[in-house]
Amino acid sequence: MTAVTRPGRVVMVVANRIDGDSRVQKSAQSMAEAGWEVHLVGLSVARKPEHYRHGDVDYHKIPVPKMDPPRTLRRRVAGLKYPLAYRESARAGHGVQRIKAERIEVAAMAEEPGSGLLRVPRLVRRAGRKVQRVWIGRRIDQTKARDRHLARENGFLDRVSRRWWTLLLGDRVWRRLDNDAVRIELALLPEIVRLEPDLLHAHDMYPIGFCARAAAALRRKGxxxxxxxxxHEFVPGCDTLPADRFESLVRYERRYLPYADAIVTVSQPLAALLKEHHGLQREPAVVLNAPLTPDFSRPDPGDVRTACELGPDTPLAVYSGWAAPERKIEMIIEAARQVPALHVAFLVNRPNHPYVKSLIALGEQYGMAERLHFRGYVDYADLPRFLSTATMGIHPMQTGPINHEIALPNKFFEYSHAHLPLIVSDVKTLSEEVRRIGNGEVFTSGDVGSLVTAIDKVIADPESYRAPYRDPATLAAYTWERQVGQYVSLYEELLGKGARR
Structure with a gap:
């Protein structure tokens, strides 16, 4: 029987490198399997565009051009206050090396044989090199002072500048405050227009603007x-971002969200927030970040316990996901320090990132490096199977930020499908769900002692926390196959239900 195909080319757009973004990858593959022609457009760290096919989806990764940051009032004042500063901070480092080289040269000159007639030129040369060193040193000092001046975020000058441009431009102020959206648009908009989609699926905050602009450009062509x-997030809740970027993103989303023909989001609380905040007539549909049902026909991905070379009786905790300072992953290491038998596996996006290196250094400082295991991501389709031999999954998400309080993150679903006991902080939505199911312990956010107590409870009786998984109904709704039906309904609504063979 010929596979059913559906009318319409879908272009999904995301402002990241795609790799590791399981929601984007799953949605692209699922909609291709449902019959649409799907292209996935994202960013590349390579110098040239990358085009390839993976599964049933065509991938297009485009490098982002470099741009100078916006000329804010603070930057203009810095230019006047530190006129000798190097334009690029890296050049100050080059200047340091030049000073060192000149000192070596002067020392070498002192040892050169020469007649008295050459003494005067040599002294002149030596004096000239000293003047050069003083000049370079002065420029280096001003560069460092300029950088300290620019690092003081959200000071008086920034608030005045932001207020002025906001009054003048309204929601269009986003271009003045932060140019990341502009850079990404320069990279991706031509590719989107070239692909001529019937449906643009904008993932997360950055693509909504330039996807709206791409759609307008295509409509002008008929x-x-x-x-x-x-x-993916409640943008007004991202208030831990630098002030200019936060204001830019809030205004950016507010300006372009009305151009969307439909909205979908990641949790019911977020859907309600979006409807209230933006005055939407219709509450956004919800597609949870649930994993695929494990497919045992796929090649065996191995398992985390074997990868860490641990026996079956060694307690093993896992953290799988984005590694960044705001995640406070060091709390897990602080707690593991007080549970001497515990090993921890970190499956993180950037094993060589400075923050990850700081975690490795912390483990070495505590003399427990052999109990910490750092690895890269595992394919999203294999992750629950890979994690299933661990003793527990931990997520130390901080309380406070709105997006934390309303989230049911990937880790909740991935740990649950791995049938792991969960240890989560007392953020509202996540902790309520863990308590409702009974598949884990809740600890007080930021309290290492509370986390240690939760770990000890799970180690003492892990099977009691696995018991809820024996009922197939526990996770029945928390599968990607169940969730993706919302996408199919929205696509059919937007593009029509007709199909051809």
Whole structure:
């Protein structure tokens, strides 16, 4: 029987490198399997565009151009206050090396044989090199002072500048405050227009703007295009970002969200927030970040316990996901220090990132490096199987930020499908769900002692926390196959239900 195909080319857009973003990868593959022609557009760290096919999806990764940051009032004042500073901070480091080289040269000159007639020129040369060193040193000092001046975020000058441009430009101020959206648009918009989609699926905050602009450009050419906005976060809740970037993103989303023909998001609390905050007539649909049901026909991915070379009786905790300072992953290491038998496996996106290196250094400082195991990501389709031999999964998400309080993150679903006992902080939505199911312990956010107590409870009786998984109904709704039906319904609504063979 010929596979059913559906009318329409779908272009999904995300402002990251795609790798490791399981929601984006799953949605692209699932909609291709449902019959649409799917292209996935994202960013590349290579110098040239990358085009390839993976599964049933065509991938297009485009490098982002470099741009100077916006000329804020603080930067303009810095230019006047430190006129001798190097334009690029890296050049100050080059200047240091030049000073060292000149000192070596002067020392070498002192040892050179020469007649008295050459003494005067040599002294002149030596004096000239000293003047050069003083000049370079002065420029280096001003560069460092300029950088300290620019590092003081959200000071008086920044607040005045932001207020002025906001009053003048309204929601269009986003271009003045932060140019990341501009850089990404320069990279991706031509590729989106080239692909001529029937449906644009904008994943997360950055693509909503330039996808709306791409749709407008295509419509001017007579091409009918629909726009679906997939809101991964509540942007007004991202207030831990630098002030200018936060204001830029809030204004950016608010300006372009009305251009979306439909909106989908990642949790019910977030859907309610979006409806209230933006005055939407219709509450966004919800597609949870649930994993695929484990597919045992796929090649065996191995397991985390074997990868860490640990026996079956060694307690093993896992953290799988994004590694960044705001995740406070060091709390897990602080707690493991007080549980001497515990090993911890970190499956993180950037094993060589400075923050990850700081975690490795912390383990070495505590004399427990052999109990910490750092690895890269595992394919999203294999992750629950890979994690299933661990003793527990930990997520130390901080309380406070709105997006933390309303989230049911990937880790909740991935740990649950691995049938792991969960240890989570007392953020509202996540802790309520763990308590409802009974598949883990909740600790007080930021309290290492509370985390240690939760770990000890799980180690003492892990099977009691696995018991809820014996009922197939516990996770029945928390599968990607169940969730993806919302995408199919929205696509059919936007593009029509007709199919061809």
């Amino acid at each position: 091409k009918a295009v629909k726009l679906l906005y997939d809101a």
